[in-house]
Amino acid sequence: MRYLLGGFRRFVEEMDPSAEKTAGEPNDSKSNDYFDTIEDEFGIKWKSLKDIIASEPYVSTHFMLGKSDNKIAYKASTWEIDPDSITEHGAYIRIKPFKGMRTYLKGNKINTDVPDTNKYYVTREELLKLLTTAWVPPAPPPGGDMGGGPLS
Numbered sequence: 001m002r003y004l005l006g007g008f009r010r011f012v013e014e015m016d017p018s019a020e021k022t023a024g025e026p027n028d029s030k031s032n033d034y035f036d037t038i039e040d041e042f043g044i045k046w047k048s049l050k051d052i053i054a055s056e057p058y059v060s061t062h063f064m065l066g067k068s069d070n071k072i073a074y075k076a077s078t079w080e081i082d083p084d085s086i087t088e089h090g091a092y093i094r095i096k097p098f099k100g101m102r103t104y105l106k107g108n109k110i111n112t113d114v115p116d117t118n119k120y121y122v123t124r125e126e127l128l129k130l131l132t133t134a135w136v137p138p139a140p141p142p143g144g145d146m147g148g149g150p151l152s
Helices: 002-015 034-042 046-053 124-132
Strands: 058-065 072-081 090-096 103-105 119-123
Touching: 034 046, 034 124, 058 124, 090 124, 119 124
Parallel strands: none
Antiparallel strands: 058 072, 072 090, 072 103, 090 119
16 A cells, blocks of 8 residues: 555656746747647648648638728638738738628628628738637527427
């Protein structure tokens, strides 16, 4: 029994993250993001990575683009990165219009303008969010679910 407790004590001491145990370890103040992790884990350097991510169109849901006073909400839209604009700080993206595409203006008013051909600058953080966020369903209506269950 004494042997088992001694082993457990040694385990706890090894797992202790106190300052004494971590004093000799380097302190990385820069947090890694998705791009940094790809480079670290797969060895893909930024020059190659930017060419890879700019070569494909993407589909995202429930995102907004535009200036703060004139934002357009995109329910489910295809977009692409302008390959000549991508840097480590961000990129210009453009929407790829398709038949049946729906966008919304302030107040959830449907946008009836011609398809959006503007380019929008997104920061690195915004680009990462567009690339890594999966489909997000809309919030449930206030007051809970209004049906959908079996009929009685």
